[in-house]
Amino acid sequence: MILKTLDDLLGEGVSGRRVFVRADLNVPFDKANPGVISDDGRARAVLPTLIALRDAGAKVIVASHLGRPKGAPDPKFTLAPVATRLGELLGSDVIFAEDTVGADAQAKVEALADGQVLLLENLRFNEGETSKDDAVRGAFADELATFADYYVDDAFGAVHRKHASVYDVAARLPHYAGGLVVKEVEVLRKVSETPEKPYVVVLGGSKVSDKLAVIQALLPKVDKLLVGGGMCFTFLKAQGFEVGKSLLEDEMVSVCADLLEQAQGRIVLPVDVVAATEFSADAQHDVVEASAIPADRLGLDIGPKSTELFASAIAGAKTVFWNGPMGVFELAPFAAGTRGVAEAITKIDGFSVVGGGDSAAAVRTLGLDETAFGHISTGGGASLEYLEGKTLPGVSALEK
Numbered sequence: 001m002i003l004k005t006l007d008d009l010l011g012e013g014v015s016g017r018r019v020f021v022r023a024d025l026n027v028p029f030d031k032a033n034p035g036v037i038s039d040d041g042r043a044r045a046v047l048p049t050l051i052a053l054r055d056a057g058a059k060v061i062v063a064s065h066l067g068r069p070k071g072a073p074d075p076k077f078t079l080a081p082v083a084t085r086l087g088e089l090l091g092s093d094v095i096f097a098e099d100t101v102g103a104d105a106q107a108k109v110e111a112l113a114d115g116q117v118l119l120l121e122n123l124r125f126n127e128g129e130t131s132k133d134d135a136v137r138g139a140f141a142d143e144l145a146t147f148a149d150y151y152v153d154d155a156f157g158a159v160h161r162k163h164a165s166v167y168d169v170a171a172r173l174p175h176y177a178g179g180l181v182v183k184e185v186e187v188l189r190k191v192s193e194t195p196e197k198p199y200v201v202v203l204g205g206s207k208v209s210d211k212l213a214v215i216q217a218l219l220p221k222v223d224k225l226l227v228g229g230g231m232c233f234t235f236l237k238a239q240g241f242e243v244g245k246s247l248l249e250d251e252m253v254s255v256c257a258d259l260l261e262q263a264q265g266r267i268v269l270p271v272d273v274v275a276a277t278e279f280s281a282d283a284q285h286d287v288v289e290a291s292a293i294p295a296d297r298l299g300l301d302i303g304p305k306s307t308e309l310f311a312s313a314i315a316g317a318k319t320v321f322w323n324g325p326m327g328v329f330e331l332a333p334f335a336a337g338t339r340g341v342a343e344a345i346t347k348i349d350g351f352s353v354v355g356g357g358d359s360a361a362a363v364r365t366l367g368l369d370e371t372a373f374g375h376i377s378t379g380g381g382a383s384l385e386y387l388e389g390k391t392l393p394g395v396s397a398l399e400k
Helices: 006-012 041-045 047-055 080-090 103-111 134-145 164-172 179-193 208-218 232-238 250-263 304-315 336-346 357-365 380-388 393-398
Strands: 018-022 059-063 094-096 117-119 150-153 175-177 199-203 224-227 272-276 285-289 298-302 319-323 351-354
Touching: 006 047, 006 150, 006 175, 006 179, 018 047, 018 164, 041 047, 041 080, 041 357, 047 059, 047 080, 047 179, 080 094, 080 117, 134 164, 150 164, 150 393, 164 393, 175 179, 175 393, 179 351, 179 380, 179 393, 199 208, 199 304, 208 250, 208 319, 208 380, 224 304, 232 250, 232 298, 272 304, 298 304, 298 336, 304 336, 319 336, 319 357, 319 380, 336 351, 336 357, 351 357, 357 380
Parallel strands: 018 059, 018 150, 059 117, 094 117, 150 175, 199 224, 199 319, 319 351
Antiparallel strands: 272 285, 272 298
């Protein structure tokens, strides 16, 4: 159980005090326009915490990772464009430190005035952030902790990582959970422990192996488990169907067969797919029966009959958890399945959760109304690990 929240900290008073906020600003960038953020959803998600601290007169030091640099500065992964965007969203300048714990960061932390916001450079530019060595990670955490009087974690997308800024800094400072982390934990506890029935889970994405643990954890609890995306083809193979050139995990076929047997009809698979000659928006493609995918085609989306089948299963649900697109939604010819399923979820008379990652990106990319969903998570991997029953280091740190 999380012991203290941002509200507790604000109640204690933070005017003139330095507050270290671990945010998740790991935003995607437009591949055609380097430096241009394509989806600022994660930045917008942390705004309430930053605004509350700023308006209370705190000196706010924000830290985040971006991408996967190798423990050293890499201009491809600088957070400088994020500082600019964050300032636009806050309506006030965000100061940017060009290092994490070096001379520039130290000087700018010291110069902070009440109500100012500073963003440190990418935490993963320092090898101590992600080190498996407790001493190396701890040394980096010691340096970060000198910047602040209090620690607030509002980076739910990173709480499943035992990283210095997520786990170790919390042990060195009075620590509090931001509103986003509190909300995420409440929502996931609800869908994993006390979901209102009927309970429907929709899973997509590439690989069964990535979702196996969550399937095993949720299968006893759900009324229907709908499977789309690339992972559905391994299930279809387990039913004895040929899947052409579609994504297939041969080593998981027998596992899928066992899951289908355990489910006793509660796992619902596509009955038709959009099959293309190649992975391209310009590829020739047709709708084919799921049992008759041509040998020279690969499935890139669920078909219209499958979309109707899935929508029908979703319609009567009181709780829906969705993680993973139904197809390659980034390519227009293969977006209809994801759009149709997402729209069906928005219409339920109940509570819906979008499990972060590609699902959240799909909602925004396809221009769907975010407010039509009960909750859109900011943490795909963290959401899945919570539902699997794993201990999340960032959450456990806030419980101590």
